[in-house]
Amino acid sequence: MTKTDTSVPENVLPTPSHTVGPFYGYALPFRGGEDIAPLGHPDTVTVHGHVLDGEGRPLPDALIEVWGPDSEGRVPAADGSMRRDPATGTYLGRNGVEFTGWGRVQTDADGHWYVRTLRPGARGRNAPYLSVCVFARGLLVHLFTRIYLPGDDAALAADPLLARVPGDRRDTLVAQDEGHGTYRFDIRLQGEGETVFLEYK
Amino acid sequence: MTLTQADIDAEMAAERAAYDQRLADGAPVEHHPRRDYAPYRSSVLRHPKQPPIAIDVTKDPELVELSSPAFGERDLTAVDNDLTIQHPGEPVGERITVSGRLLDRDGRPVRGQLVEIWQANSAGRYAHQREQHDAPLDPNFTGTGRTITDDDGFYRFTTIQPGPYPWRNHVNAWRPAHIHFSLFGTAFTQRLVTQMYFPNDPLFPYDPILQSVTDDAARQRLIATYDHSLSVPEFSLGYHWDIVLDGPSATWIEEGR
Ligand SMILES: [Fe+3]
Numbered sequence: 001m002t003k004t005d006t007s008v009p010e011n012v013l014p015t016p017s018h019t020v021g022p023f024y025g026y027a028l029p030f031r032g033g034e035d036i037a038p039l040g041h042p043d044t045v046t047v048h049g050h051v052l053d054g055e056g057r058p059l060p061d062a063l064i065e066v067w068g069p070d071s072e073g074r075v076p077a078a079d080g081s082m083r084r085d086p087a088t089g090t091y092l093g094r095n096g097v098e099f100t101g102w103g104r105v106q107t108d109a110d111g112h113w114y115v116r117t118l119r120p121g122a123r124g125r126n127a128p129y130l131s132v133c134v135f136a137r138g139l140l141v142h143l144f145t146r147i148y149l150p151g152d153d154a155a156l157a158a159d160p161l162l163a164r165v166p167g168d169r170r171d172t173l174v175a176q177d178e179g180h181g182t183y184r185f186d187i188r189l190q191g192e193g194e195t196v197f198l199e200y201k
Numbered sequence: 202m203t204l205t206q207a208d209i210d211a212e213m214a215a216e217r218a219a220y221d222q223r224l225a226d227g228a229p230v231e232h233h234p235r236r237d238y239a240p241y242r243s244s245v246l247r248h249p250k251q252p253p254i255a256i257d258v259t260k261d262p263e264l265v266e267l268s269s270p271a272f273g274e275r276d277l278t279a280v281d282n283d284l285t286i287q288h289p290g291e292p293v294g295e296r297i298t299v300s301g302r303l304l305d306r307d308g309r310p311v312r313g314q315l316v317e318i319w320q321a322n323s324a325g326r327y328a329h330q331r332e333q334h335d336a337p338l339d340p341n342f343t344g345t346g347r348t349i350t351d352d353d354g355f356y357r358f359t360t361i362q363p364g365p366y367p368w369r370n371h372v373n374a375w376r377p378a379h380i381h382f383s384l385f386g387t388a389f390t391q392r393l394v395t396q397m398y399f400p401n402d403p404l405f406p407y408d409p410i411l412q413s414v415t416d417d418a419a420r421q422r423l424i425a426t427y428d429h430s431l432s433v434p435e436f437s438l439g440y441h442w443d444i445v446l447d448g449p450s451a452t453w454i455e456e457g458r
Contacts, residue, residue: 002301002426004443006308014232014306014447015422016414018396019241021381023327027319027345028383054246067389069265079273089278089287102270124263131266133392138243140234140413142394144253144266160261164254189247199253200266200390200449 017142020135022061025106029063030082032093034105036066036117039096043071046182047147047175048114051107051134054190058111061137064187066103066115066147068130073121076101119149119181127152127159129173134187144198147185148174165196172196204242204371206407212240213412220415232447234413241409242370258390258449266389267451272315272349282348284320284360292342294323294361296437299397299425302354304445305386310354311446317383318346318358325364325378334366359437365404377404377411382444390448397442398424 005011020028037044051062069075078098085092094100105113120128130147148156156162162170172195175183188195216238220231236248258267280286285296299318303311321327321344324336328343346358363378379396386392398411405411414420422445431439 002422002424002442004302004304004308004445006304009308012304012306012308012445013419013422015393015395015444016419017233017393017447018381018410018413018423019243020383020394021396023321023329023332024319024381024383025331026327026329026343027381028317054250057246059247065392067265067270075265075268077271079271080275081270081272082276084276084278084281086278089280100270120265123265124261126261126263129265131389133389135394136247138241138245138247140236140238140241140244140248140410142392143236143249144390161254161256169251190249194249194251196251197249197253198256200256200258 017140019137019140020063022137024063025061029104029106031091033082033103034113034115035094036099036101036103036115038099041118043119044116044181045119045149046114046116047130047185048112048182049184049186050111051113051136051187052111052189056191059107059136060109060111062107062111062113063135064105064107064113064115065133066117066130067133068101068117068120069123070099070101071118071121073123073128122155125158125160127155127162136189139189143189144200145187145195146173146198147183149183150174150177161198169196206371206373209240209371209374209409210407213409216240216412217415230419231416232419234415238409238413241413258451262451269314269385269387269389269391272313272385276315277347277349282346282358284342284344284346284358287343288341290341292322292339292361296359297362298357298359298431298433298437298439299380299442300355300357300431300439301442301444303350303356303384304354304443305391305450306445306447310350310352311386312350312352312354314350314385314387316348316350316356318360318380320344320360320363320380321366323361323364325366336364336366362399365402370409375404375407377402377408384444384446386446386448386450388448388450391446391450392448393444393446395444396423399440400424400427
């Protein structure tokens with residue numbers, strides 16, 4: 001029964017998740033998906049890493065989405081992440097001016113991904129972070145995690161989530177500074193150094 | 202060792218029995234698959250072994266996950282929700298109309314949000330380079346669509362009935378015909394990727410991806426309903442499929458809209 005009777009709240013039950021499968025690559029990724037920051041913005045950071053399975057092998061078929069605020073901590077409201085050319089139907093890329101805050105990137109054959117986005121600003125009591133959603137063949141329900149950027153130890157120490165993460169796993173949520181605004185963030189789905197994943201209630 | 206359908210059937214039956222036992226012991230209904238579902242072999246090395254850390258969103262309205270990216274007219278072209286007119290010629294196969302509402306878990310319509318679909322053609326072949334299934338490609342069918350939900354949360358696609366296709370999970374593994382869906386809510390916490398199936402497909406009991414949803418009622422929610430009122434005279438057969446996003450949203454922002 002897939003017509004939902006919304007007059008009876010108890011009948012409104014979630015649609016189950018399914019894997020993204022192996023063949024989304026011609027449908028979901030789009031040109032410029034990883035270039036989120038407006039062109040030439042001085043607060044741009046590059047975050048990159050691998051997605052790895054339980055044997056440490058990189059996934060060539062993972063899909064990463066990144067969602068974050070601008071450098072002032074404001075949530076973007078602009079559309080236009082996947083602008084299209086009405087004449088040809090192809091992707092135009094972002095306009096390089098507006099910040100949509102959202103990007104999507106497929107891992108390459110080496111399981112590597114990157115995004116260029118604005119350095120996120122802090123919101124409320126939280127240390128600055130980017131929200132991440134991971135999809136992959138073999139992953140029946142997507143996984144959420146966060147990329148915290150290193151540098152402000154006091155802010156990281158005061159972060160309500162990081163405070164709850166066991167000390168030996170906390171580093172999986174904090175990217176490594178590689179200099180020149182570049183940060184490394186590997187996502188380990190299973191096993192040694194498994195990334196801390198999140199669920200929202 | 203070659204895995205047969207009988208091997209997978211036994212594993213799926215064991216997973217169902219384990220779920221029934223959990224229910225009998227008072228555990229909650231499971232609306233989603235477990236990420237660790239061995240009959241679907243690709244899940245074995247790709248599921249976390251540590252439990253996720255829960256975040257109570259009602260404690261912090263500032264969480265960026267309580268907002269969602271915006272999509273608008275410029276992210277679409279006019280033919281994006283009609284997969285039958287994206288090429289110079291007509292695609293091969295039975296035309297279908299697929300429509301329904303995107304809802305949150307309180308039953309409220311999710312308005313103005315992006316719905317993306319992708320699917321195999323009528324012969325069961327994806328227009329993806331890595332796809333090596335020996336069935337014909339259709340030069341007039343790509344199999345990708347996009348739309349934005351209307352003010353009542355409705356989406357609508359015109360497409361072609363996808364074919365079932367074989368895959369390498371085990372010997373003689375076949376996926377029931379399905380359409381992949383990607384959905385956004387008003388909050389990033391509601392993000393969903395799933396698959397829609399067609400009524401009465403004989404392949405349902407054999408498919409470890411569908412059966413990974415071990416709850417019978419939850420599995421039924423992945424199957425569209427034939428809807429004669431959606432069928433277009435002389436043109437297409439209609440299927441209705443409502444989608445309910447799980448995950449909390451920011452009710453204090455939505456109120457009063
Ligand atoms: Fe598929």
